[in-house]
Amino acid sequence: MKHTRKKTKLKIMCMLLALLFLFSGCGGPSAEEGSGDGEGGNANASGDYEGYYKTYLTASIATMNFLTDADGTSTELYSRSGLRLYNYVPDGNGGASLEGELAASDPVCVDGDAGTTWEITLREDAKWQNGDAITADDVIFSLQTALDPEQLYTEGSKAANGLVEIRNAAAYLEQYAPGNSPVSWEDVGIKKTGDYTIQIITEYKTNAEKIKQHFNMPSTMLVHQATYESCWDSSHAVNSYGSSLDKYMSCGEYILTEWVTDSKYVLEKNPDYVHADLIKLPGIVYRVVADNNTALELFLQGELTQVTLGSAEIENYLQDPRYMSDPPLQQLNVLINNRNTDNNGILNNLNFRKALFYATDRESIAALRNAIPATYILGTKMMVDESGTTFRSLESSSAYLPENYGYDPEYARECYDLAMQECGLTSLNLTVIFSESSPNQRPIAEYIQTSWKEIFGDSFSLTLDPKPTTVAYSQRKGWTSNPNSYELAIEGYVPVDNILTDALKFYTTGYPNANEYNNNERVDALYQEAVYGEQALNDNDYLISLVQQMEQILIYEDYITCPVFEIPNAWLLDEHVVLPVTERVPGGGWMTDFAEFVTE
Amino acid sequence: MAKYILKRIAGIFIVLFVVMTAAFFMMRLMPGGILDGVEENLSADMRDLIYAKYDMDKPIWEQYLLFLKGIVTEWDWGVSLKLYVNVSVWDILAERIPITLYLGFLSLLISVPIGIAFGTLAALKKNGIVDHAVSFLVVLFISIPSFVMATGLQYFVAYKWGWFPLIYDDSLPRITTTFLPVLALSFTPIATITRYLRAELSESLNSDYMLLARTKGLTRVQATLRHALRNSLVPVVNVIVPAFISIMGGSLVVESIFGIPGLGGITVRSINVADYSVTLASLIYYTLISLAAILLVDISYGLIDPRIRMGGRKDA
Structure with missing residues (x-):
């Protein structure tokens, strides 16, 4: 009898262990798929990603909120799914130039020789991923969010005075520091002058090129107001915008459609993008591959379109037709x-x-x-x-x-x-x-x-x-x-x-x-x-x-x-890829987002 | 027995509190901070404001009291400040624990029966070719760390032969995509269990009760499996906990090698980037798992050997 009871206990323990194993196997990383909005959606549920540009990140992304991006891992993703006033666009002749992305034209100085007041006109056909129109209100909201004196986003300082000093922007951001005076938003040199026009007032005389470069910085990209406001916690102290697929809204070259935490992120071409005709790729897939040797193996197996070479590997591939090198970054x-x-x-x-x-x-x-x-x-x-x-x-x-x-x-x-x-x-x-x-x-x-x-x-x-x-x-x-x-x-x-x-x-x-x-x-x-x-x-x-x-x-x-x-910067690129530029564009890179595959 | 289990559970909470306190102070005292690497363009005012926002301008003991207050009043363990900005640490862990546990338990479930089988075989065929072969494998598996095994498996099995994916791929069946990392994590526990069981079983095989069992008509294998093995398992169960803990520790690197979205990778990263909240939560999780494993093993002693009663009354 005792023996039977013990056998039963043993069986129960084994069953419990097996159940625990099954439970742990059922969960796992969340695979958020599909935008569910508009024409977006995951067309590649099978995971083949035929024709997609396949690249990798060495670590998981911290957040898609570019205002808090602590270590730059998400830069490519939000750069490609977000919108800036000005961005680098291929010119069709192997080069690229800084042109209006959301902006319809170059900034115009409206105060003559003073050179401190600049008006920017926006395109009227830009849309968010969910179909909402993008207006001057979105730009003002985004900049105001970047400069939020309570959230203290680390990128806010760049938005205030990265390349040009926007009047009172830094003072607004830092107004709660001991000894500083309160600054109202109305005093900041960012104004809406029409549904599709904004005005930027700088502390010092500047030129159009600097204004364009300033509004090419990631810290000045757009934030979707409704999504952002739905991401506050109960105490309105912490905002989790960009921390998951459903807490982010795309509006750029590509739409973020898949987010497998720590594993894979997928961007798909945005048909409503302002320069959609220049985008040839159906999408871009990012895998998280921490080890560069593994990444090289994946590339050699054809699983990746590009791979960065470590200094020790450069010599092995110098003569390889796929070899590419950039001017050193550091x-x-x-x-x-x-x-x-x-x-x-x-x-x-x-x-x-x-x-x-x-x-x-x-x-x-x-x-x-x-x-x-x-x-x-x-x-x-x-x-x-x-x-x-x-x-x-x-x-x-x-x-x-x-x-x-x-x-x-x-x-x-x-x-x-x-x-x-x-x-x-x-x-x-x-x-x-x-x-x-x-x-x-x-x-x-x-x-x-x-x-x-x-x-x-x-x-x-x-x-x-x-x-x-x-x-x-x-x-x-x-x-x-x-x-x-x-x-x-x-x-x-x-x-x-x-x-x-x-x-x-x-x-x-x-x-x-x-x-x-x-x-x-x-x-x-x-x-x-x-x-x-x-x-x-x-x-x-x-x-x-x-x-x-x-x-x-x-x-x-x-x-x-x-x-x-x-430090050298060398990489291998799949031989079937044609880049839109013949040389690396300062500030714009190789513009692989505008690349295309050619078949032999 | 129930009283004993409750006492042990209370002890677990005490240990967790000590670990949490020690970890909190140690991490705050380490060089580095939440703004490392991002403060190049921040003014001094901005830097001070950010530290004040997260109470990092206060003395450490005050930060600790605020931390405890958050836990007690709101069950708020904080949010990640670097790795997954503004995401609650428990959301981060909850998403990753299942796959780490999956790897750990699967490795253990594979290691234990295989280890027992090898150990039994080696003991039965002691000093023979089979025994020598098993001993050689044991030395090999114990000497080579799991991350070296992982790299080797990835290179030969996945890359050269193409039998399994190089890295974790959620579009494939989980068993396929996690086979190699599970295997890499299993070698050391298999070797440990094999070695211990071989030693214990060899001794048990020479006992008087084995002679009696044989005399009663049982074959050598029957006598071994029904009597000797059971007597040998108690000390072996003792090594299962360290084996499990070493699996959990080994998974830190193996997960990184195979790109598995588990807890191991972010634990290491959180320490490197000084993401205090995530590091603390990870440490507490690993401590809890280890203590729970020890408790389970202690309870299992009573099941394996009826002579052992944990927390039972001593007879007069």
């Missing part, structure tokens, strides 16, 4: 914390900083990662104008660059000895922090650890201190409260490639979150002139000369940082 520098007071403040000694600069064998280090050695601040991607001319290709921009990529070990040793003497040191040990997960930072650190010691002698040593990315980031930024938070670090900034002054703003006095202390008045004055000066606004050559002066001062007078190399 440059890595050895950052020098000139506020550090350890070692008698040697990091603030000019001769020491020169020693580090000239002791760095950039060519050899770059060869380790198939990178481009750099002795400058403005990278090879920085364009001077829409023609595609790069800053670095100008003769005047190369004239002041040193020979041999700035590598002069003898001169470096002289500067080092002088610096040690000036600081009263006989030996020196420094620590360099870097992101342990970055495949490009560690080779730099390891190389300079050996090479600098060879040049400077036994009195010098460098300790490597790899850290998680967020920890390294905090330590680099921590010098403002703790001057000795770090000594050397490896990192760089990522400027916008079609804004010449963007790479230099990081080195101006008072730039928030700089990696090092900057207070060169000449650079500040030049920067002000370049960004706000009337001559720079109208004379591109003058602007270029100002930028060149700033770069020379920062690198070749102050030696504020030690550039190393630009």
Whole structure:
């Protein structure tokens, strides 16, 4: 009897376990499909996606609300499903230009020489995914949402003064900070002047091109009011707009039709898009593939249309007809914390900083990662104008660059000895922090650890201190409260490639979150002139000369940082894809959203 | 027994509270913050306003009390600030727990019978070729971490031979698309169970009661399965919990490799980007699962061996 009872208990336990297993198998990731509105809907329930452009993300998207996008993973998706006043459009001749997307035409200055009041006329045929017309009210609502002083969206600052300073916009956004005065929305320089016209009032004189570039930024994209307002929580404190398919409204080139959390996102062509005739693809499929080796395997199996190549893989595919390369998007520098007071403040000694600069064998280090050695601040991607001319290709921009990529070990040793003497040191040990997960930072650190010691002698040593990315980031930024938070670090900034002054703003006095202390008045004055000066606004050559002066001062007078190399950006593209542009468009990329497949 | 279970459940809550408190303070004290990587263009005022909005300008102990107050009064565990902005952490977990549990339980359900089978075979054929082969596999499976197995399976089985999909694909039957990750997670537990059972069973096979069983007319296999195996299972059940916990831990990386939308991937990511709420909720979940597994195993002792009574009265 007892034996029978125990057998029964065992059977019940096994059944419970099996049920638990079944339950866990029944649930799983939500696969939201179909818009259910208008003509949208998932036409590929089988998952074949024939003819679709198949690409991938390395992480799941954080949100489709571009105002809070914390890490940029969603950029492509909301860029392709959202609408901007101005956007890059292929011109049919292998190039692209910044044209009206929601805007029907270029901005028009309505206050003459003052150049601060600009009127933008909207198209009258633009629609949301659900068929609602897009009007000036949508634009005003979107900008007001971006600048909401209670929600404090991180992208709001860019909407306020990213490229042009909209009157009172930043003050409206930050009005609740201690010491700030209340600002009413009526005082902000964003006005509706008609059902399809808006007016933008700026603090400083600007030009149409800058207005267009400002309203090309993701932070100025449209938010669907009804959807947004339905996404408030019960206390009206948190808004979950963009956190799922039913909490987002498309209106751009494509409509977001499928959202499988952490796994797959599908965009389908929007027949109501303002430039629908230029869209050749039926849709785009995004898979989440965290590992780049897996992504490469998927590409080689034909499951992906494009794949990014890691530095180590570039050599294997250089001769491959599918190989594509972009101008590097980021440059890595050895950052020098000139506020550090350890070692008698040697990091603030000019001769020491020169020693580090000239002791760095950039060519050899770059060869380790198939990178481009750099002795400058403005990278090879920085364009001077829409023609595609790069800053670095100008003769005047190369004239002041040193020979041999700035590598002069003898001169470096002289500067080092002088610096040690000036600081009263006989030996020196420094620590360099870097992101342990970055495949490009560690080779730099390891190389300079050996090479600098060879040049400077036994009195010098460098300790490597790899850290998680967020920890390294905090330590680099921590010098403002703790001057000795770090000594050397490896990192760089990522400027916008079609804004010449963007790479230099990081080195101006008072730039928030700089990696090092900057207070060169000449650079500040030049920067002000370049960004706000009337001559720079109208004379591109003058602007270029100002930028060149700033770069020379920062690198070749102050030696504020030690550039190393630009990170290569290479990828493979399916041979059946035809891109609308022959070269990468600054600010617009390769415009794969306008690509098409050709059959052999 | 019921009293014992209730006591254990109360203990689980106490442990969870301790874990939650320790994790809360540890994460707040770690370098890094919610604005890392996005604050390049924020003014100092904007930065301060954002920190004030999420009470991060207050002392940590005050933040903790506010956190507890939110849980007690509104059952509010917070929202994600970085990974899935403004989504409630429990919504995030609820969507991902099922597939992680699916992987974990399926791995365990495969590992236990296979481990028992191999262990029994090795014990019965002790010092023979079969035993040596099984021992070799055990060493291999224990030595090679699950993520290495996962990468190898993905490369050879999925990529080279094309037998299974490279990554998780929701358009395919779940069993097909999760076969390789489940297999990768199962190797180590199979090896562990095999090794323990082989050792225990080898000893049991030489016991007096086995001799009696044989004398009574049972075959060697019958005697092993009906008597020796059962006696050997109690210590083996002890390793099932660590095996399950190692499966859950291994799934952190395996899920990333196969692109599985489970809890493991976001736990790692939440730590890296300092998304405190999600990290805390994930830690609590993993702790709860581990403690529940331990409790289940303890209860199962009584079922396997009638001599063991958990929480029973001691006889005078």
